[in-house]
Amino acid sequence: MAKQGPHTPLWWYGDVAVPLAARLVAPLYGALSGLRRGLYRRGWLRRKQVPVPVIVVGNITAGGTGKTPLTIELVERLREAGWKPGVASRGYGRDEPSTARWITPDLAAGLGGDEPVLIAWKTGVPVRVDKDRVAAAQALLAAGCDVVVCDDGLQHYRLARDIEIEVVDAARRYGNGRMMPAGPLREPVARARECDFRVVNLGQASDEVGDVVSCGFGEWAMRLRIDSARPLNGGRQVPLQSFAGQRVHAVAGIANPQRFFQMLRTRGIGVVPHAFADHHRYQPEDLAFGSELPVLMTEKDAVKCQSFANRWHYAVPLQAELPAAFWVALLDRLGKLARG
Known part of the structure; x- marks a missing residue:
């Protein structure tokens, strides 16, 4: 079964019964969507x-x-x-x-x-x-x-x-x-x-x-490739492999955070996962995990944490192939x- 994001309804991608209210609303949503699409198609x-x-x-x-x-x-x-x-x-x-x-x-x-x-x-x-x-x-x-x-x-x-x-x-x-x-x-x-x-x-x-x-x-x-990590407060990128065998805090406020966590795990990195809602507005306390471990996050999250980043915070660039x-x-x- 595919992993869920923090706010993805369980019945969308899992073997969970769809609530009655959702089943009743869906035909209306589909009809309105189809009507709008048809109006454009017909000019x-x-x-x-x-x-x-x-x-x-x-x-x-x-x-x-x-x-x-x-x-x-x-x-x-x-x-x-x-x-x-x-x-x-x-x-x-x-x-x-x-x-x-x-x-x-x-x-x-x-x-x-x-x-x-x-x-x-x-x-x-x-x-x-x-x-x-x-x-x-x-x-x-x-x-x-x-x-x-x-x-x-x-x-x-x-x-x-x-x-x-x-x-x-x-x-x-x-x-x-x-x-x-x-x-x-x-x-x-x-x-x-x-x-x-x-x-x-x-x-x-x-x-x-x-x-x-x-x-x-x-x-x-x-395919999505990750090879390096960029310090948020400046400095040279470091090979992602340098974190292998270590525990890190992994932060992802994206639709499918488990994908990012698992990508890090396949590199031999010990992940302490922290999943946030997609488009989450980060505050400094969100990254206060109480331990001085590296914090690896997606670049989408990093652009929202730049202003309060410290030397433990890294963005992991993602490249589509x-x-x-x-x-x-x-x-x-x-x-x-x-x-x-």
């Missing part, structure tokens, strides 16, 4: 196009599947290929969500959202947060970007897109196959077949004890769009 609600290619990295389930590591790697690949990418995001969980912002690496995650700040810090490309993704795309175009990458937003149909990439967690897949709140689906599974690419997040080799993970036909495998053929196929599709 009764208008999609807005921008004069540059738009790539959406998203999923049809609630919660994280590995979209942000893929978005970061996608931005780097586009830049290497000569494109000038910019990233549009809603900035989920940020303060003042109605205010559009340019995201800089040093902006507080509370203002920009943890994923947008992380993307800006890792890539240095223009990142714009706006609940109106059309306006965000237009701002990126005005800033000189020639391709827009949307971190999440598969269901934001108002912005016309040229390429859709669905990201799936290999262990969880679509859970019990039900619509929210009875299950994790934001849209029916059939919607995923409309996407141009399906990327399956396999995590790290053997990172899901007891689970068999695989890729099917037409799916692209994504996909087959070379995936990048060839995607860049070829993008090139045809530009030529067309």
